[in-house]
Amino acid sequence: MKNFLWGVATASYQIEGGVREGGRGASVWDAFCRIPGRVHGTDNGDVACDSFHRYAEDVKMLKLLGVDAYRFSIAWPRIQPTGRGPANPEGIAYYNALIDLLLANGITPFVTLYHWDLPLDLELAHDGWRNRELVDDFAAYARICFDAFGDRVRHWITFNEPWCTSVLGYGLGAFPPGRTDPDEPYRVGHHLLLAHAAAVRCFREGGYPGVIGITNNCDWREPLTDSPADRDAAERAVQFFYGWFTDPVVRGDYPELMRERLGDRLPRFTPEEQAGLKGSVDFLGLNHYSTLYASAEEPAGAGDIGPNGNGGMSDDQQVFLSVDPSWEQTDLQWNVVPWGFRKLLNWIARRYPGLPIYVTENGCAVAEPDAVTALDDEPRCRFLRSYTDALRAAVREDALDIRGYFCWSLMDNFEWAHGYTKRFGLLRVSPDQLERVPKRSFYVYQQLIKEAKND
Numbered sequence: 001m002k003n004f005l006w007g008v009a010t011a012s013y014q015i016e017g018g019v020r021e022g023g024r025g026a027s028v029w030d031a032f033c034r035i036p037g038r039v040h041g042t043d044n045g046d047v048a049c050d051s052f053h054r055y056a057e058d059v060k061m062l063k064l065l066g067v068d069a070y071r072f073s074i075a076w077p078r079i080q081p082t083g084r085g086p087a088n089p090e091g092i093a094y095y096n097a098l099i100d101l102l103l104a105n106g107i108t109p110f111v112t113l114y115h116w117d118l119p120l121d122l123e124l125a126h127d128g129w130r131n132r133e134l135v136d137d138f139a140a141y142a143r144i145c146f147d148a149f150g151d152r153v154r155h156w157i158t159f160n161e162p163w164c165t166s167v168l169g170y171g172l173g174a175f176p177p178g179r180t181d182p183d184e185p186y187r188v189g190h191h192l193l194l195a196h197a198a199a200v201r202c203f204r205e206g207g208y209p210g211v212i213g214i215t216n217n218c219d220w221r222e223p224l225t226d227s228p229a230d231r232d233a234a235e236r237a238v239q240f241f242y243g244w245f246t247d248p249v250v251r252g253d254y255p256e257l258m259r260e261r262l263g264d265r266l267p268r269f270t271p272e273e274q275a276g277l278k279g280s281v282d283f284l285g286l287n288h289y290s291t292l293y294a295s296a297e298e299p300a301g302a303g304d305i306g307p308n309g310n311g312g313m314s315d316d317q318q319v320f321l322s323v324d325p326s327w328e329q330t331d332l333q334w335n336v337v338p339w340g341f342r343k344l345l346n347w348i349a350r351r352y353p354g355l356p357i358y359v360t361e362n363g364c365a366v367a368e369p370d371a372v373t374a375l376d377d378e379p380r381c382r383f384l385r386s387y388t389d390a391l392r393a394a395v396r397e398d399a400l401d402i403r404g405y406f407c408w409s410l411m412d413n414f415e416w417a418h419g420y421t422k423r424f425g426l427l428r429v430s431p432d433q434l435e436r437v438p439k440r441s442f443y444v445y446q447q448l449i450k451e452a453k454n455d
């Protein structure tokens with residue numbers, strides 16, 4: 001595959017540590033980790049993979065892996081410790097050093113501006129994303145980043161997975177600020193979309209070189225049967241998932257069927273806001289991890305599908321989700337269904353024609369109880385082969401405009417509410433052993449990249 005970027009992804013809070021260094025302010029995740037019962041054990045991101053000090057080791061491993069690109073995120077509280085006010089020079093210096101080292105090694109930086117580590121002050125003193133004022137705060141923060149790094153960074157992502165911030169943070173309470181409300185996810189999502197548009201406007205009006213987009217997550221929903229009702233249910237589920245945050249940035253408004261179902265519970269954009277949102281991406285980012293069946297009625301004998309099912313928004317969608325018991329599952333009970341990935345890529349390309357797609361995350365959690373199991377991570381090797389095969393079929397047979405693929409993740413890291421118990425890395429890193437050690441999947445991915453380049 002030509003003109004295709006192979007990469008790996010990480011996120012600031014999950015790898016950096018150094019939370020009280022370099023003038024960094026506290027983030028909502030620092031606080032959330034201290035609330036008993038919210039995160040596994042007493043796990044937190046205080047040290048994580050220590051990338052604040054060991055970023056040169058990360059780059060060395062990226063080089064060895066042979067990737068074209070590295071997707072990482074900037075911690076807002078390193079740049080603006082309270083989320084407002086002037087830039088913190090030490091924060092800028094850290095990312096300058098990382099970016100320069102990447103470029104010196106021929107690796108293209110893909111920078112995510114927001115991967116969930118909101119400055120804590122904005123939450124405590126300003127109600128976080130429930131407050132529309134954060135739209136301007138985010139745009140001001142984005143401008144600082146464009147000014148500081150825009151001479152070298154040519155690929156920008158405003159938000160990582162606004163669906164997770166909205167649904168997990170405000171609907172299910174699994175992420176900060178840990179709220180459970182039926183309507184707040186829609187309000188918060190609305191503000192995130194407006195903040196995206198404000199940042200993109202600033203990027204484009206500022207004449208910075210390069211491209212900007214958003215990363216939305218989506219699982220595939222396969223109709224359980226061929227009935228029109230089940231097909232509609234599956235379509236509805238994908239529109240409520242990917243469409244919620246992608247229709248506005250491409251077409252200027254929410255999917256019609258969301259409006260039909262939610263009425264006034266879904267906030268409205270003014271015509272001016274619609275104009276700002278429409279076409280506010282140069283590419284679409286997709287984070288994809290799993291597939292479920294969708295049906296209009298509860299399937300007979302459907303078991304509990306666990307925490308990644310209807311996600312609290314089921315009443316709004318009227319979709320029932322179920323699994324095929326023959327599907328292999330990862331250590332997070334996410335289903336390994338590579339054909340679902342290919343179908344989703346086709347769905348996206350059909351609904352949003354003309355936009356390049358980057359797969360900004362895909363990967364799997366593997367149970368790795370000891371070092372021997374970890375280094376011989378067979379299930380991850382198979383996962384990567386099967387998912388990159390599906391991707392290559394989508395590019396070559398379905399002729400989709402997909403420009404890159406980023407494996408989640410470069411290394412084991414702080415897996416949010418699961419702490420350090422779930423492992424996604426190509427490199428083994430543990431809280432007591434911060435040295436980066438390649439697993440078998442590291443070499444498999446290295447090989448896959450080489451093969452694909454000769455395609």
Ligand code: PNW
Nearest residue numbers: 011160161164217287308361408415424
């Ligand atoms: C993504 N869900 O998170 C994030 O972008 C990463 O930071 C994270 O480590 C990775 O996937 C693996 O979890 C998600 O519940 C978290 O559907 C939860 C869900 C989806 C994605």
